[in-house]
Amino acid sequence: MQIRFTKMQGAGNDFVVLDETAGRRGLTAGQYRFIANRHFGIGADQILTVRAAPTPEVDFEYVIHNADGGEVEQCGNGARCFARFVRDKGLTDKDSIRVQTMKGVIAPQLMPDGRVTVDMGRPEFTPALVPFDAEGLVARVLGDGVQWPVDVRDAASGADTVVWCAVASMGNPHAVQLVEDVATAPVEIIGRQIESHRRFPNRVNAGFMQILGRAEVKLRVFERGVGETLACGTGACAAVATGIRLGLLDRRVDVHTPGGLLTIAWSGDPQDSVFMTGPATTVFEGQIDIPDDL
Numbered sequence: 001m002q003i004r005f006t007k008m009q010g011a012g013n014d015f016v017v018l019d020e021t022a023g024r025r026g027l028t029a030g031q032y033r034f035i036a037n038r039h040f041g042i043g044a045d046q047i048l049t050v051r052a053a054p055t056p057e058v059d060f061e062y063v064i065h066n067a068d069g070g071e072v073e074q075c076g077n078g079a080r081c082f083a084r085f086v087r088d089k090g091l092t093d094k095d096s097i098r099v100q101t102m103k104g105v106i107a108p109q110l111m112p113d114g115r116v117t118v119d120m121g122r123p124e125f126t127p128a129l130v131p132f133d134a135e136g137l138v139a140r141v142l143g144d145g146v147q148w149p150v151d152v153r154d155a156a157s158g159a160d161t162v163v164w165c166a167v168a169s170m171g172n173p174h175a176v177q178l179v180e181d182v183a184t185a186p187v188e189i190i191g192r193q194i195e196s197h198r199r200f201p202n203r204v205n206a207g208f209m210q211i212l213g214r215a216e217v218k219l220r221v222f223e224r225g226v227g228e229t230l231a232c233g234t235g236a237c238a239a240v241a242t243g244i245r246l247g248l249l250d251r252r253v254d255v256h257t258p259g260g261l262l263t264i265a266w267s268g269d270p271q272d273s274v275f276m277t278g279p280a281t282t283v284f285e286g287q288i289d290i291p292d293d294l
């Protein structure tokens with residue numbers, strides 16, 4: 001099968017964007033993995049598929065697949081690229097767009113400076129809804145937030161230890177730990193263990209946050225189904241929301257990721273949405289033959 005695609009990136013989190021507004025292709029998990037493969041395919045952290053609106057309340061539907069081929073609920077950097085894509089392709093002339101995702105409706109808004117702000121919906125901290133199995137664990141309470149002890153093998157010694165994680169869902173699951181210095185944090189070794197930890201039945205995105213001040217943090221994320229990426233938008237929302245709950249951050253925070261700057265704003269009230277602002281850029285367009293038998 002031959003398909004046309006657009007390659008995009010948001011703060012270095014990179015995407016292949018597919019237009020299925022005229023009809024579905026029915027790609028398999030193996031075909032998504034092929035597209036994401038950096039050696040044999042195009043290369044991407046996620047594949048974003050844009051579809052026609054399923055209900056009159058929204059403008060589009062967009063579907064997200066991780067590089068491992070699994071479909072997932074939400075993608076923050078992807079939401080900004082989705083909005084830039086539908087505008088640049090002339091699929092809409094709106095600046096404010098409502099889009100259905102697997103886990104609800106989110107609302108990107110194209111800004112005059114070229115960035116995109118997205119209403120990412122409400123954060124959820126109830127462990128069972130993340131989902132996180134907290135049975136038998138005693139949480140550490142700080143401000144209005146909690147951190148949970150998650151058992152891992154120490155990156156240096158291999159000994160059993162715990163890391164304290166705040167857990168949150170932004171539609172997709174996140175576990176955020178505080179570190180002294182993201183540059184030396186064991187993101188690959190500990191992140192990989194947390195991503196597939198038995199306490200997270202749907203696996204999880206593992207964030208490592210260094211607090212520089214009440215309005216500025218550094219963040220690295222080992223993403224579920226991908227590995228470490230240059231930025232994770234929902235990870236930035238979850239990190240700031242949990243940091244605000246723990247009483248460590250103000251309501252508007254600049255998040256420095258390895259791939260660029262994201263700004264996250266949240267009132268601190270769990271009934272309110274988290275807002276994320278950041279870049280969305282088209283890199284190139286092309287077409288590719290995808291094997292039918294994957």
Ligand SMILES: N[C@@H](CCC[C@H](N)C(=O)O)C(=O)O
Pocket residue numbers: 013045046066072073074075076077078172173205223224225226229231232233234235
């Ligand atoms: N890069 C994304 C998150 C993509 C999905 C994530 N890997 C998951 O499995 O939940 C973002 O910018 O939010």
